[in-house]
Amino acid sequence: MRILVLGAGALGGYFGGRLQQAGAEVAFLVRPRRREQLARDGLVIESPFGNARLPVRSLAAGEARPGWDLILLTCKAYDLDDAIAAIRPAIGPGTAILPVLNGLSHIDTLRREFGAGAVLGGLAKIQATLTPDGVVRQLNDWRWLTFGELDGAMSPRVEALAALAARAEGMVATAVPDILQRLWEKLTHLGTSAIGTVLLRANTGEIARSPGGVGFMHRVLERNAAIAAANGHPMPDAFLAEFRALFADPRGGYATSMLRDLEAGGRIEADHILGFLLRAAREAGVPHEIHEAAFLHAKAYEQRREAGRLPRG
Ligand SMILES: NC(=O)C1=CN([C@@H]2O[C@H](COP(=O)(O)OP(=O)(O)OC[C@H]3O[C@@H](n4cnc5c(N)ncnc54)[C@H](OP(=O)(O)O)[C@@H]3O)[C@@H](O)[C@H]2O)C=CC1
Numbered sequence: 001m002r003i004l005v006l007g008a009g010a011l012g013g014y015f016g017g018r019l020q021q022a023g024a025e026v027a028f029l030v031r032p033r034r035r036e037q038l039a040r041d042g043l044v045i046e047s048p049f050g051n052a053r054l055p056v057r058s059l060a061a062g063e064a065r066p067g068w069d070l071i072l073l074t075c076k077a078y079d080l081d082d083a084i085a086a087i088r089p090a091i092g093p094g095t096a097i098l099p100v101l102n103g104l105s106h107i108d109t110l111r112r113e114f115g116a117g118a119v120l121g122g123l124a125k126i127q128a129t130l131t132p133d134g135v136v137r138q139l140n141d142w143r144w145l146t147f148g149e150l151d152g153a154m155s156p157r158v159e160a161l162a163a164l165a166a167r168a169e170g171m172v173a174t175a176v177p178d179i180l181q182r183l184w185e186k187l188t189h190l191g192t193s194a195i196g197t198v199l200l201r202a203n204t205g206e207i208a209r210s211p212g213g214v215g216f217m218h219r220v221l222e223r224n225a226a227i228a229a230a231n232g233h234p235m236p237d238a239f240l241a242e243f244r245a246l247f248a249d250p251r252g253g254y255a256t257s258m259l260r261d262l263e264a265g266g267r268i269e270a271d272h273i274l275g276f277l278l279r280a281a282r283e284a285g286v287p288h289e290i291h292e293a294a295f296l297h298a299k300a301y302e303q304r305r306e307a308g309r310l311p312r313g
């Protein structure tokens with residue numbers, strides 16, 4: 001399988017590297033700084049499932065041509081427009097696009113840009129980061145990639161990707177017939193984790209050990225579940241039980257990529273995740289004062305960041 005990975009950050013580097021190790025023909029479509037790092041050091045992965053330093057093929061914008069079975073789209077939401085422009089020349093009639101971004105609204109954007117048939121649904125449950133010196137670091141044993149056709153078909157292309165990924169170390173990839181439901185579950189999970197960890201600037205264990213922390217997280221979880229239900233995607237009881245337990249665990253050390261980015265002074269997907277959920281809560285008539293506070297907090301952070309007034313760490 002020929003796979004073009006847009007971005008060699010935390011998710012692109014991790015899953016792209018693992019798929020290359022499994023035998024796929026992989027190239028990374030990257031920007032100049034990352035290209036230099038990859039040429040100099042290779043793709044460096046540090047992971048509980050085995051470290052790797054892989055020689056990889058990289059392409060710059062403008063060098064990509066059609067001929068790919070799959071484009072794995074791994075940018076942050078705020079880079080989506082640039083990423084769309086970068087992959088456009090690489091898309092041929094048989095190319096599938098698999099985005100693994102958090103959130104939902106990028107799916108409609110991609111379908112509008114490339115046609116509904118080209119776009120798969122995908123999500124990643126992983127904790128990983130790209131260090132400033134270019135190391136892709138997996139932070140725990142989460143390694144799940146879930147994907148499927150948006151119309152629910154188990155097509156040859158999703159089965160082929162699942163078969164390839166089954167040979168990869170350090171990842172578990174599953175093709176599912178209900179990817180939209182899974183995307184709403186991921187948004188409910190991530191949205192709750194992001195609202196809690198970003199607003200309170202703490203991981204889930206620290207929140208759970210604080211007075212009222214468990215009740216707060218459960219309230220956000222219930223509200224996000226109500227938003228999903230209002231959009232036709234009720235959360236299964238087992239899902240709610242799993243995440244109630246996770247948010248109640250005082251020993252948890254679980255944080256979000258949004259908190260990591262914010263603490264590093266980086267850009268965050270405030271509009272794509274928190275803004276989307278706030279709008280959806282309003283539309284669904286779900287109480288939304290916590291969503292409002294989280295979104296406002298993130299937007300005020302963006303103001304401060306743009307003004308160069310973040311505390312030096
Ligand atoms: N990290 C995590 O643990 C998880 C992240 N997610 C989600 O996955 C998505 C990706 O996150 P993550 O991997 O952490 O992000 P990263 O910032 O680590 O990686 C994104 C990469 O995309 C590259 N990129 C963006 N635009 C372009 C472009 N036009 N051309 C080439 N490269 C481009 C960036 O390049 P450059 O370095 O040049 O800026 C960057 O290296 C997000 O939506 C996130 O919310 C989901 C689950 C877990």
Ligand SMILES: CC(C)(CO)C(=O)C(=O)O
Nearest residue numbers: 124125126190255256257
């Ligand atoms: C749900 C979670 C926290 C882990 O996959 C995530 O998506 C993120 O950190 O962005």
